[in-house]
Amino acid sequence: MTSLRLQNLKKRFGSTEVIRGVDLAIEDGEFVVFVGPSGCGKSTLLRMISGLEDITEGELYIGDRLINDVQAAQRGVAMVFQSYALYPHLTVKQNMGFGLKVRKVPAEEAERRVMEAAASLKLEALLHRYPRELSGGQRQRVAIGRAIVGHPQVFLFDEPLSNLDAELRVHMRAEIAALHKKLGNTMVYVTHDQIEAMTLADKIVVLRDGVIEQVGTPRELYERPDNLFVAQFIGSPRMNVLLAASVERQLATRGLKIGSAHGIGMRPEHLSVVDAGAGILRGTVMISEYTGAATLLHIELESGETVLVIHNGQNTPRIDDAIGLAIDPENLHFFDGKGEAIRPLQRAA
Amino acid sequence: MADTLTNHVSARGLRAPRFSLRQREAIEAWLFVSPTVVGFLLFFLGPLVAVVYFSLTEWNLLTQQSTFVGIDNYVDALSRNPDFWHVLRNSFVFALGLVPLNMSLALMLALALSRPFRGVVFFRTIFFAPVVTSAVAWAIVWKFLLQGEAGAVNQLLAVVGIDGPNWLREPDWAMVAVIVTRVIKMVGLNMILYIAALQAIPRDYEAAARLEGASNWQIFRMVIWPLLAPTTLVIFVITMIGSFKVFDHIYLMTGGGPENGTLVLAFYIYEQGFKFFNVGYASALAMIMFVIVLALTVVQMILRRRDMQ
Ligand SMILES: Nc1ncnc2c1ncn2[C@@H]1O[C@H](COP(=O)(O)OP(=O)(O)O)[C@@H](O)[C@H]1O
Ligand SMILES: [Mg+2]
Numbered sequence: 001m002t003s004l005r006l007q008n009l010k011k012r013f014g015s016t017e018v019i020r021g022v023d024l025a026i027e028d029g030e031f032v033v034f035v036g037p038s039g040c041g042k043s044t045l046l047r048m049i050s051g052l053e054d055i056t057e058g059e060l061y062i063g064d065r066l067i068n069d070v071q072a073a074q075r076g077v078a079m080v081f082q083s084y085a086l087y088p089h090l091t092v093k094q095n096m097g098f099g100l101k102v103r104k105v106p107a108e109e110a111e112r113r114v115m116e117a118a119a120s121l122k123l124e125a126l127l128h129r130y131p132r133e134l135s136g137g138q139r140q141r142v143a144i145g146r147a148i149v150g151h152p153q154v155f156l157f158d159e160p161l162s163n164l165d166a167e168l169r170v171h172m173r174a175e176i177a178a179l180h181k182k183l184g185n186t187m188v189y190v191t192h193d194q195i196e197a198m199t200l201a202d203k204i205v206v207l208r209d210g211v212i213e214q215v216g217t218p219r220e221l222y223e224r225p226d227n228l229f230v231a232q233f234i235g236s237p238r239m240n241v242l243l244a245a246s247v248e249r250q251l252a253t254r255g256l257k258i259g260s261a262h263g264i265g266m267r268p269e270h271l272s273v274v275d276a277g278a279g280i281l282r283g284t285v286m287i288s289e290y291t292g293a294a295t296l297l298h299i300e301l302e303s304g305e306t307v308l309v310i311h312n313g314q315n316t317p318r319i320d321d322a323i324g325l326a327i328d329p330e331n332l333h334f335f336d337g338k339g340e341a342i343r344p345l346q347r348a349a
Numbered sequence: 350m351a352d353t354l355t356n357h358v359s360a361r362g363l364r365a366p367r368f369s370l371r372q373r374e375a376i377e378a379w380l381f382v383s384p385t386v387v388g389f390l391l392f393f394l395g396p397l398v399a400v401v402y403f404s405l406t407e408w409n410l411l412t413q414q415s416t417f418v419g420i421d422n423y424v425d426a427l428s429r430n431p432d433f434w435h436v437l438r439n440s441f442v443f444a445l446g447l448v449p450l451n452m453s454l455a456l457m458l459a460l461a462l463s464r465p466f467r468g469v470v471f472f473r474t475i476f477f478a479p480v481v482t483s484a485v486a487w488a489i490v491w492k493f494l495l496q497g498e499a500g501a502v503n504q505l506l507a508v509v510g511i512d513g514p515n516w517l518r519e520p521d522w523a524m525v526a527v528i529v530t531r532v533i534k535m536v537g538l539n540m541i542l543y544i545a546a547l548q549a550i551p552r553d554y555e556a557a558a559r560l561e562g563a564s565n566w567q568i569f570r571m572v573i574w575p576l577l578a579p580t581t582l583v584i585f586v587i588t589m590i591g592s593f594k595v596f597d598h599i600y601l602m603t604g605g606g607p608e609n610g611t612l613v614l615a616f617y618i619y620e621q622g623f624k625f626f627n628v629g630y631a632s633a634l635a636m637i638m639f640v641i642v643l644a645l646t647v648v649q650m651i652l653r654r655r656d657m658q
Contacts, residue, residue: 052556073562085553089575099561102571150561 002063002076002153002186003028004049009058011044011210018044020210021058026188026203031180034190035197035233036207042190045207046156049188050079062154078152082159084143086131092142093118093127099150117148120182137168144179157189161196173199194234198222206230228339231265237296237308239265239333246303250280256329261342265333268308271325273297273317279326281307285317299325397639403632410626422633432609432617433634439524440614444592446528451588452581454536459543460569473544477537484534488601491530492517495602520610523603527611531598535591539584546580547573579653586649590642614638 004026011019018041026032034042047053049060051072060067067075086095093114094101100110118124121141131139140160147155160176161169177200180187191197197204198218206213206221206229214226218234225231232238242265244258251258258264276282286306287298295316297309309325317323334342368376404422408415426433462473479487494501495516503513516526550573558568596615599605605612605620612620618638622631 047556050560052560072560077560079557079560081553081557083551083553085551085557087554087572087576089578098558098563098571102558102561102563102567146557 003061004154004186004188005059005061006049007059007061009045009048009060010056011041011048011053012056018210019048019056022210022212024205024212024215026186029184029186031177031187031189031200031202032205033197033201033203034188034205034207035192035194036213037233038192040207041210042192042207043158046079046158046188046190049154050077050156051075052079076153077156078147078150078154079156079158080143080147080160082162084131084139084163086139086142086146088131091128091130092123092134092145095131095142096123096146096149098146113149113151114145117145120148121145136164137172140164140172141175144176148183153185155183155185155187157187159191160189162191162193169196176200194236198234204234206233224341224343225333226341228263228265228335228341231333231335231341235267235269237268237310239267240271240307241265241335242301242305242307243303244334246301246305247280250282254280254329256332258334259342260336261334262337263335263339265335266307266327267331268296269310270331271307271309271327273309273311273313273315274324274326276322276324279324281325283307283323283325285319285321285323288316288319290316299323400632400635400639403628404636406629408628410628415629418629422630423637425630426633426637432612435609436612436614436617439610439612440593442524443528443595443611443613444589446524447532447592448585448588450528451532451536451539452584454532455539455543455584456577458536458540459547462540463544463547473541476540479534480537482534484597485601487534488530488598491526492602495526495530517603518607520606520608523607523611527598527602530602531592531595534598535588539588542580542584543577546577550576582649582652586645589645593638593642593645 004024006022006024006026009019009022010017022045034045036042044053048055051067051070055068062075062077087098090098096117097110097114100113105113114127115124118127121144123138123141123145126134126138126142131142134142140163143160157176161172164172173196176189180200189196189200201218203215204218204221205215208229213233214221214230216224221230221234225234228241232241241263244261244264247264248258251264271281272279281299281301283299283301285297286300289296289298293312295311297311297317299307299309301307307325311317336342405417405419406415407418407421458476462469462476495503497503497515497518500513500516502516506513514522517523554572554576555568558572563571593613594615595613596619599611599613599616600619603611605616614634615638618631618634621627621634
């Protein structure tokens, strides 16, 4: 059983509190992604799980075992670092076998385990190279191989793909997903890239300033964000948020009440261009960015606010055209004055 | 704007330039390096050639008489004059005592002081301060502290019941004393070099090893020490060379004594040249020292190159 349980975890560096009370349950075999802007405490939280940072307050369980005071090496976790942390003076094989050597695993068994991991990651041909003789993607694979060799119960990844170019990142992302499928281990993965989070995660944990903003499946976070921060962090380009007051009248004509809402959110991909006067919004095309598959329109509304629209269809409007924008009411998000989501269901009740 | 540009270009194009682009670049390059080249010729190559020439003559500074004697001075040093081998032995004893002591102390200090903690700058400063202290003041103060009965060092030792020797009056102890006081003076420099090297090692290296179960000793042995190898090599060579060239320290603390117990090569050269005015002989000795230091440097370069591969 390698579930993880974080109970009111806190971390202070001196007097600054970096992790401010995190509660989280991670199921056995789950792929959990911590996502959030740079500096929000993702790495710190991951390092607290690994044992590289000690826990200021709260409790951390792996399985049923309280491990606050268990040494990093005894926790059964392996970590893949953003920098890969491969030793430049050791070959690929020696790097992968480092942990086994340190733990005095018999040479034969160590050899077998390294070869096994190398085979599964297609690294056999590279075993006698030094890290400097490898490409970024190969280094990445060696770092993963090094983690696999120790047969950990839990894998921890700290932004493992952020040093790779875009194309390789997509490729390695798929490899990591495949690895998870094959091994079935519990994995905790840190990234600031919401696309990575969406594509890899069974469960996403959105962090901000050391606290959890929301936990949920990628679909839940996208469709029902709990607050403005999550709404705008997940999804690209980010969700448009308009002052409720400026669209109150238009919504009312369609029988929608804004109630106590202060802000109304609409994702660029949910807005569609209609004739001026139709739809719920009216504005002028300011900028039109053609990207091939779609066109990204910057529309200035009558209220002076700007919204982004992803336009897929034909009949792309021209710059300075007056247009209307329509949206399925189901895709509207309502937020109160504090940025908390107001759920349509709750309003109905 | 466009007009002036074309005018400019065509005006240039009409007159053939005095120098081709390549020539101009070469001239500029030489102008840039000339200060260094002049300095090198004037202060290094010139004196070197002069010393080579002097070493082949018998030249007495007092009488200003110079006669060409070929390799006589070298033969003198290497086979006829027993002093030379004694002095060379002293130089090696000094180096072999100083270098390991200096380097191990520097490494230990660096390991202790490479990570930030409250007061770390204070400690780094304490250990580095002697490096920038006047060598003269340093030697004189230590000479004072190391006096027989009355010296502070022996009085301190007496507190813990040790009857200290008369440090600077006994040949072996004098050597120990100059080595130790020299190490204390210079260790800060190597410490700083080691600190810089340690700080250049990514913190993830240690974290990864620790996560895989490595002990502090294993981390040092298998990760830190190998990664320090290039720095260790550089420190080894500069410390070795520095210890062969030690002069002021000896001059001020022991004057080469007692019983020539601390008479090292650089000081011996000085004595021969400026005390006994045997400029030819001193020059030959200087050439021998130059060759020793050069050999050490070449060895270092070869080792470094091998290390790179
Ligand atoms: N060892 C440390 N000492 C002091 N502050 C730290 C330390 N490590 C991280 N921090 C601070 O904690 C915050 C969170 O850092 P980190 O967990 O690395 O963020 P993230 O990985 O989300 O970008 C940052 O403000 C950072 O400056
Ligand atoms: Mg981070």
